[in-house]
Amino acid sequence: MPIATVNPATGETLKTYEALDAEAIERRLAAAQSAFRTHRTTTFAERARLLHRAADLLDEDQRDIARVMTTEMGKPVKQARAEAAKCAKAMHWYADHAEELLADEEPADSDVKDSGASRALVRYRPLGPVLAVMPWNFPLWQVVRFAAPALMAGNVGLLKHSSNVPQTALYLEDLFRRAGFPDGCFQTLLIGSGAVEGILRDPRVRAATLTGSEPAGRAVASVAGDQVKKTVLELGGSDPFVVMPSADIDRAAKTAVTARVQNNGQSCIAAKRFIVHTDVFDAFAERFTAGMAALKVGDPLDEDTEVGPLSTEQGRTDLEELVDDAVENGATVLCGGERPEGYTERGYYYAPTVLTDITPEMRIHLEEAFGPVATLYRAADLDEAVAIANDTPFGLSSNVWTREDAEVDRFVRDLEAGGVFVNGMTASHPAFPFGGVKRSGYGRELSGHGIREFCNITTVWHGA
Incomplete structure (x- = not known):
């Protein structure tokens, strides 16, 4: 290079x-x-x-x-x-x-x-x-x-x-x-x-x-x-963002958008897999998708831009291949899924994207999506949420949204990650240790x- x-x-x-x-x-x-x-x-x-x-x-x-x-x-x-x-x-x-x-x-x-x-x-x-x-x-x-x-x-x-x-x-x-x-x-x-x-x-x-x-x-x-x-x-990381019924859904969905697209989605600790309890899945999905679709994509030197280009042309190609594989294998695109209008030939841009109906056969289920692409999962209960969250070779950090102390204790005990952030998004600070487990x-x-x-x-x- x-x-x-x-x-x-x-x-x-x-x-x-x-x-x-x-x-x-x-x-x-x-x-x-x-x-x-x-x-x-x-x-x-x-x-x-x-x-x-x-x-x-x-x-x-x-x-x-x-x-x-x-x-x-x-x-x-x-x-x-x-x-x-x-x-x-x-x-x-x-x-x-x-x-x-x-x-x-x-x-x-x-x-x-x-x-x-x-x-x-x-x-x-x-x-x-x-x-x-x-x-x-x-x-x-x-x-x-x-x-x-x-x-x-x-x-x-x-x-x-x-x-x-x-x-x-x-x-x-x-x-x-x-x-x-x-x-x-x-x-x-x-x-x-x-x-x-x-x-x-x-x-x-x-x-x-x-x-x-x-x-x-x-x-x-x-x-x-x-x-x-x-x-x-x-x-790498493919951090889970788990939302339970007791969560503040509006705040969780707003935070989820920032957590996914920080640094144009190119962050190891960005939330990438959004695992939502079935009781609040539709409400969260609607708010989250609307927030992702409303983001301003453009020149990163523009003070109003929220999502700029990916760092390299190869990085965009890799992301496109992950999304295309998911769609070919049955994933549903709730927003994005393509190069944004006005940037198909200029720069390395990719539209903020939300995919659902993810299955284990899709590459994106196990591979890290390094760009503004989110995968949305439905969980029947806490046990399934934990199982989906841990069904990854990575274990960098995690985000959980709940007001139930017993659920917090369970997530802290069972999530395979170097950090558990409760009712907030993962961030690094000099006073707290940072790192992961597994791959x-x-x-x-x-x-x-x-x-x-x-x-x-x-x-x-x-x-x-």
């Missing part, structure tokens, strides 16, 4: 970049190793000062970098500005909390004495250079939620970003440099996917994190496993759990 900015609203190639050659990659790996030797010895206060500065600079740059993101991958520009603001907030959060999250832990006195020690503690120490393989859909946020905790822990970062967002990738390196982080602390590697294995096998790279597709996760995990290196994987990956980002993923958890024992 060429390293280039291709405007998905027009298909126009705006900028192209040469991939780093072997000599340039070696220089950057050496710089990362050198930077780690120094950065690991800095104080939390010094790291926090630099990260706060990076956050302030990002706030100042918000409008400019939002426009870059929108031009590179097509998200509505309002959402791009919100993403930049969220990143700055997360940087401030980790700058404020990292020292507390990584503070030494002292076991109970009785356990210390029982071990024969005069004193014992657990200390969190950085691992070294960490390779981050990141996707295009949240080109700032996906990186920052790795970089902020990693840098605060004393690690250094090597970013292999998706090849269609090179300007955003280069901006991130420049942001941390302008904030005062020493050379080599955070570097962008403009490389193709074929160069990842060699970098991951390099002994100077101590761990890797990947957000992306299941095949990409398998590839990175297999190499890291061969090298016995720690990995965190956040892969959605393993490990956690954000919160204390995330910052400790790339730490050497060290037992320090003193004899009597």
Whole structure:
């Protein structure tokens, strides 16, 4: 894949970049190793000062970098500005909390004495250079939620970003440099996917994190496993959005529209499968379909646009094939199901779509629809709702709408997902762990759990 900015609203190639050659990659790996030797010895206060500065600079740059993101991958520009603001907030959060999250832990006195020690503690120490393989859909946020905790822990970062967002990738390196982080602390590697294995096998790279597709996760995990290196994987999702009879149907349907089409529907944690109790199915379906059909599709740089183009032509083709397969096998199209009027030949647009009468034989029942396409299921009772929700290879997050405490308890107990959001839509926040189960990956980002993923958890024992 060429390293280039291709405007998905027009298909126009705006900028192209040469991939780093072997000599340039070696220089950057050496710089990362050198930077780690120094950065690991800095104080939390010094790291926090630099990260706060990076956050302030990002706030100042918000409008400019939002426009870059929108031009590179097509998200509505309002959402791009919100993403930049969220990143700055997360940087401030980790700058404020990292020292507390990584503070030494002292076991109970009785356990210390029982071990024969005069004193014992657990200390969190950085691992070294960490390779981050990141996707295009949240080109700032996906990186920052790795970089902020990693840098605060004393690690250094090597970013292999998706090849269609090179300007955003280069901006991130420049942001941390302008904030005062020493050379080599955070570097962008403009490389193709074929160069990842060699970098991951390099002994100077101590761990890797990947957000992306299941095949990409398998590839990175297999190499890291061969090298016995720690990995965190956040892969696909096909999150359920369950609506029970006691729910506020108007609010659930309105939220469902946002949950499905955020980021033009290209989000791993977007709700994709809407599982509705039969008693309220018709009422929900009517409101939800009307809301999806009313969305404004258009130029993502237009402040009023709610749904922009998909990021690539191939992404749209993949989505069209999923929808066509479903329709050919008996699915009913309640709205959409085609390229929107006015955008059949220009840009990578697809209309907000609702499908129902889904059966297990359809590809879309098990595959992730990465775009503004929702599947609508009818459930006879709570047991069937849980069964449909879990009938997926993914387990990233979930949404449940009910006012019954007993139902909430059942969903929290039985849904196979890394998160359960009750009467709201899935969102990520620096204070809460984020990640999935099954084929959605393993490990956690954000919160204390995330910052400790790339730490050497060290037992320090003193004899009597």
